Amino acid sequence: MEFLSAIIAGISLGSIYALIALGYTMVYGIAKMLNFAHGDVIMVGAFMMFIALTKMGLHPILCIIFGTVICTILGVVIEKLAYKPLRKATSLAVLITAIGVSYFLQNSAQLIFGAGSKTFTSLFGSGNISLFDGQIIISHNTIVTICVSVIIMIGLTLFINKTKTGRAMLAVSEDKGAAQLMGINVNKTISITFAIGSALAAIAGALLCSSYPILSPTTGAMPGIKAFTAAVLGGIGSIPGAMIGGILLGVIENISKVYISTQLSDAIVFGILIIILLVKPTGILGKKMNEKV
Amino acid sequence: MFKQKKSIAKATKNNFITYGILAVMFAGSLIWLESGAMPRQFTKLLVPLCTYSIAAVSLNLVVGVLGDLSLGHAGFMCIGAYSSAVFTNIFADVITNDLLRFFIALLVGGIFAAVFGFLICIPVLRLKGDYLAIVTLAFGEIIKNIFNIVYLGIDKSGLKIAINSSKYTEIMSADGKTIINGAMGITGTSRDSTFIIAFVILFITVAVSLNLINSRTGRAVMAVRDDRIAAQTIGINIPKYKLLVFTIASFFAGLAGVLYAHNLNSFSAGAFDYNASILILVYVVLGGIGNIRGSFIAAIILYALPEILRSVGEYRMLFYAILLIVMMIVNNNDTIIDMRKKLVAKLKKNKHKTTANEGGDI
Amino acid sequence: MALLEVKNLGIVFGGLHAVEGFNLTLEKGSLYGLIGPNGAGKTTIFNLLTGVYKPTSGTFTLDGVKLAGKNPVEISKAGIARTFQNIRLFKNLSVLDNVKLGLHNQMKYSTAEGILRLPRFFSTEKKMNEKAMELLKVFDLENEATTLADNLPYGKQRKLEIARALATNPKLLLLDEPAAGMNPSETQELMDTIRFVRDEFDMTILLIEHDMKLVSGICEEVTVLNFGQELAQGKTSDVLNNPEVIKAYLGD
Numbered sequence: 001m002e003f004l005s006a007i008i009a010g011i012s013l014g015s016i017y018a019l020i021a022l023g024y025t026m027v028y029g030i031a032k033m034l035n036f037a038h039g040d041v042i043m044v045g046a047f048m049m050f051i052a053l054t055k056m057g058l059h060p061i062l063c064i065i066f067g068t069v070i071c072t073i074l075g076v077v078i079e080k081l082a083y084k085p086l087r088k089a090t091s092l093a094v095l096i097t098a099i100g101v102s103y104f105l106q107n108s109a110q111l112i113f114g115a116g117s118k119t120f121t122s123l124f125g126s127g128n129i130s131l132f133d134g135q136i137i138i139s140h141n142t143i144v145t146i147c148v149s150v151i152i153m154i155g156l157t158l159f160i161n162k163t164k165t166g167r168a169m170l171a172v173s174e175d176k177g178a179a180q181l182m183g184i185n186v187n188k189t190i191s192i193t194f195a196i197g198s199a200l201a202a203i204a205g206a207l208l209c210s211s212y213p214i215l216s217p218t219t220g221a222m223p224g225i226k227a228f229t230a231a232v233l234g235g236i237g238s239i240p241g242a243m244i245g246g247i248l249l250g251v252i253e254n255i256s257k258v259y260i261s262t263q264l265s266d267a268i269v270f271g272i273l274i275i276i277l278l279v280k281p282t283g284i285l286g287k288k289m290n291e292k293v
Numbered sequence: 294m295f296k297q298k299k300s301i302a303k304a305t306k307n308n309f310i311t312y313g314i315l316a317v318m319f320a321g322s323l324i325w326l327e328s329g330a331m332p333r334q335f336t337k338l339l340v341p342l343c344t345y346s347i348a349a350v351s352l353n354l355v356v357g358v359l360g361d362l363s364l365g366h367a368g369f370m371c372i373g374a375y376s377s378a379v380f381t382n383i384f385a386d387v388i389t390n391d392l393l394r395f396f397i398a399l400l401v402g403g404i405f406a407a408v409f410g411f412l413i414c415i416p417v418l419r420l421k422g423d424y425l426a427i428v429t430l431a432f433g434e435i436i437k438n439i440f441n442i443v444y445l446g447i448d449k450s451g452l453k454i455a456i457n458s459s460k461y462t463e464i465m466s467a468d469g470k471t472i473i474n475g476a477m478g479i480t481g482t483s484r485d486s487t488f489i490i491a492f493v494i495l496f497i498t499v500a501v502s503l504n505l506i507n508s509r510t511g512r513a514v515m516a517v518r519d520d521r522i523a524a525q526t527i528g529i530n531i532p533k534y535k536l537l538v539f540t541i542a543s544f545f546a547g548l549a550g551v552l553y554a555h556n557l558n559s560f561s562a563g564a565f566d567y568n569a570s571i572l573i574l575v576y577v578v579l580g581g582i583g584n585i586r587g588s589f590i591a592a593i594i595l596y597a598l599p600e601i602l603r604s605v606g607e608y609r610m611l612f613y614a615i616l617l618i619v620m621m622i623v624n625n626n627d628t629i630i631d632m633r634k635k636l637v638a639k640l641k642k643n644k645h646k647t648t649a650n651e652g653g654d655i
Numbered sequence: 656m657a658l659l660e661v662k663n664l665g666i667v668f669g670g671l672h673a674v675e676g677f678n679l680t681l682e683k684g685s686l687y688g689l690i691g692p693n694g695a696g697k698t699t700i701f702n703l704l705t706g707v708y709k710p711t712s713g714t715f716t717l718d719g720v721k722l723a724g725k726n727p728v729e730i731s732k733a734g735i736a737r738t739f740q741n742i743r744l745f746k747n748l749s750v751l752d753n754v755k756l757g758l759h760n761q762m763k764y765s766t767a768e769g770i771l772r773l774p775r776f777f778s779t780e781k782k783m784n785e786k787a788m789e790l791l792k793v794f795d796l797e798n799e800a801t802t803l804a805d806n807l808p809y810g811k812q813r814k815l816e817i818a819r820a821l822a823t824n825p826k827l828l829l830l831d832e833p834a835a836g837m838n839p840s841e842t843q844e845l846m847d848t849i850r851f852v853r854d855e856f857d858m859t860i861l862l863i864e865h866d867m868k869l870v871s872g873i874c875e876e877v878t879v880l881n882f883g884q885e886l887a888q889g890k891t892s893d894v895l896n897n898p899e900v901i902k903a904y905l906g907d
Contacts, residue, residue, distance in 0.1 A: 086625050092360055097617065100618035100621065103610065266438050278415070
């Protein structure tokens with residue numbers, strides 16, 4: 001039963017990673033860049049919701065909407081100000097800029113909210129459900145996290161495959177030049193991608209901080225990097241890959257926490273990243289990318 | 294032939310200036326230090342300044358020459374620091390000559406870091422540059438995590454190692470000497486880092502880097518940076534050169550770690566986290582990517598300033614973040630580059646005119 | 656024995672036969688043209704011959720040595736050099752360094768000898784400089800030796816790419832649209848240079864070109880490619896008058 005609990009908690013954590021990984025993988029697929037600041041958008045979202053809840057006294061749902069809207073705008077602004085001027089630059093330059101943005105968000109948050117950590121009140125209540133005579137206890141947060149993630153993943157898959165905007169995103173990720181020739185507004189598509197990715201990050205922030213109620217300026221950094229690992233595990237650029245990779249990674253992390261060592265669980269997660277890159281760098285569902293000569 | 298000689302002369306002259314700056318800094322600091330007039334505030338900065346300069350110059354080999362990003366440079370310092378401090382603590386009573394022991398400690402730290410650099414580079418050889426950033430970041434975290442839980446001590450029956458404190462107390466006899474104390478790190482390492490040794494290592498790092506860049510190997514590496522496909526088709530073995538440069542850079546990061554470990558009463562893995570790696574990257578970017586001289590100058594200025602002006606501390610990190618973004622955009626955006634080129638051309642033209650008016654011969 | 660023998664070479668990209676059943680025999684010293692409409696698979700053939708892509712079928716040999724399936728480094732060492740349609744120079748390095756990089760496997764010293772500045776570093780670098788300047792003179796680039804490759808005008812960049820390829824001491828030189836973006840007088844000059852390279856270096860040259868004036872001016876024989884397959888092959892003047900070829904170019 002302990003094993004089953006660990007798996008369920010792992011799936012819950014993994015769905016959060018999956019939501020974050022979706023943002024990473026979509027941006028990587030479309031803008032061909034590694035948005036290092038993605039994890040910190042989670043933190044900004046969580047802080048916004050925290051303020052909305054404690055300072056403005058809004059209803060939890062409104063808090064989530066408030067945080068999500070702010071993050072969506074933030075994502076687009078970051079793209080326009082920092083990344084767009086570097087569309088033609090080397091990936092090194094873009095990567096360093098992204099690190100700069102990440103650092104900027106963390107340090108701004110530190111100046112505004114202080115370096116100390118805040119206790120985040122769950123947005124989804126604190127009840128539990130107990131199964132098998134209390135042998136398995138599942139919190140409301142876990143249930144909400146899994147449900148919300150599943151709904152979002154289904155919605156996103158439908159959006160990308162069925163709507164015009166979604167298909168434009170697919171086209172841009174295949175071939176930017178060709179998409180432009182077909183009349184697709186590449187800049188707008190990239191903005192939309194950042195908007196969606198950041199909105200997902202905000203929701204992930206709400207779920208993350210409701211389950212793990214410590215909020216500080218560096219809250220987003222570690223989940224962000226792990227979500228990137230999840231995206232690589234699933235195959236970078238692949239949306240179903242990000243979902244599978246996220247959930248798998250969450251389960252692996254939780255099982256190593258329970259059965260191996262709490263302190264080593266991060267090392268295990270990153271060890272997996274290195275192993276995947278050695279064995280199958282394209283990940284579970286990734287495609288091989290040929291460089292154009 | 295004339296132009297070609299001029300190009301070589303230009304590179305030599307440039308290196309000469311770099312060595313000159315180093316020599317002046319060294320002589321100045323040494324005279325100031327020996328005269329006894331240097332305030333305590335500065336003397337305690339001398340070794341760290343060299344340490345971070347070495348770290349920045351070696352990271353620049355990866356970022357500027359290889360064109361890849363490493364976010365785990367502090368991790369290699371960490372390997373160098375731990376391996377050498379363990380060595381020094383074990384052999385403290387065996388090798389009593391401080392200088393000899395420290396020399397071996399430097400080799401131990403450098404080589405350990407180089408071996409890890411080599412191993413870490415292997416998974417990313419076939420992949421795009423972005424992946425090196427992620428793998429080195431992951432590596433830095435793994436190293437920090439592992440060192441945080443390791444306990445290592447020595448007693449009569451030999452070395453004792455454990456990964457939690459209760460197990461460690463169990464296997465370790467009471468009269469033994471603890472070397473690595475979990476998250477507390479290493480305490481009581483002989484403080485062998487002196488300004489002169491640190492400076493000599495900085496000098497060697499700079500000289501090796503400059504000689505590497507201006508050689509067949511350096512050209513090959515920069516060719517890979519500029520165009521991988523073209524480099525392959527003229528017969529350059531990309532994995533070999535990537536591994537080579539990354540291993541050399543890790544070696545020097547390891548040396549920086551040795552200096553760090555032997556400069557403090559105690560240190561722990563926490564000192565070598567992601568933020569430390571980013572800080573070194575800031576030095577490299579500000580000093581100019583690919584510019585060796587810039588790296589150590591930026592490291593010295595940026596490291597010393599906040600130590601001297603404590604008041605800016607609070608905003609320092611925010612300032613660095615903005616600096617990274619602005620530097621990248623100014624140096625990589627086509628429109629801004631064009632504007633800059635035009636401005637420079639205009640300035641040159643004006644200068645030209647003034648000199649011509651003065652009847653000068655150009 | 657022929658210098659280059661290509662037999663039934665082909666590659667499939669996700670179901671698309673980009674090149675199929677390509678055959679070619681090049682005698683030493685010949686100047687051969689590869690022409691065809693855009694997307695016919697010409698550059699893909701260059702990528703196959705230089706190991707950038709691995710062929711899915713067929714084989715090719717250089718001087719009797721089987722090279723199909725080898726990687727670009729091995730093929731470069733075996734003696735095939737190329738230029739690129741969309742110029743690939745080492746932009747942040749000087750013109751001289753670009754050519755010296757071509758000499759990378761011709762004149763060697765170890766990394767340690769370079770770092771420690773041992774005698775072999777100085778003697779080899781001197782030889783490299785001399786050889787590189789010699790090549791730059793052929794292409795009239797000796798006055799730009801210290802210029803960054805990126806700052807060269809377009810026509811000179813194309814020349815530099817040829818000089819760099821020649822520095823690898825190849826047996827076979829592949830030129831991918833060498834005249835692209837050049838004006839008629841530059842093209843005329845380029846034709847003289849290509850002929851000069853063939854005669855002076857005793858080189859075998861295979862080139863892709865859209866400029867028919869250049870092709871008919873210097874190529875003895877040509878192969879026409881269409882949709883990844885050979886459409887015609889033979890003496891340049893005959894092939895260019897072939898109605899099939901004209902149709903492929905102009906459409907129905």
